[in-house]
Amino acid sequence: MQVRTTEYFERKIADRGIRREWCEWVVENPVATEVQEDHRIRYWAYVLEAAHYIRVVTEADGTFLNAFFDRTFERRRER
Numbered sequence: 763m764q765v766r767t768t769e770y771f772e773r774k775i776a777d778r779g780i781r782r783e784w785c786e787w788v789v790e791n792p793v794a795t796e797v798q799e800d801h802r803i804r805y806w807a808y809v810l811e812a813a814h815y816i817r818v819v820t821e822a823d824g825t826f827l828n829a830f831f832d833r834t835f836e837r838r839r840e841r
């Protein structure tokens with residue numbers, strides 16, 4: 763899969779210790795998705811190797827914009 767990314771995305775995943783392949787896996791195997799008002803898409807999945815849920819945000823065209831460990835996802839999902 764050829765993934766387009768922004769410089770911001772690359773910098774942030776490096777800062778946060780998130781691997782690019784984890785982000786690709788999240789987008790391909792989400793447990794939840796949400797389309798924002800600006801048409802960006804949020805994807806969530808639990809990554810075993812990271813032992814956390816990761817949220818990946820993409821543009822509508824699939825460009826990866828941001829990714830981070832989402833420590834509140836499970837609690838919000840239970841509501």
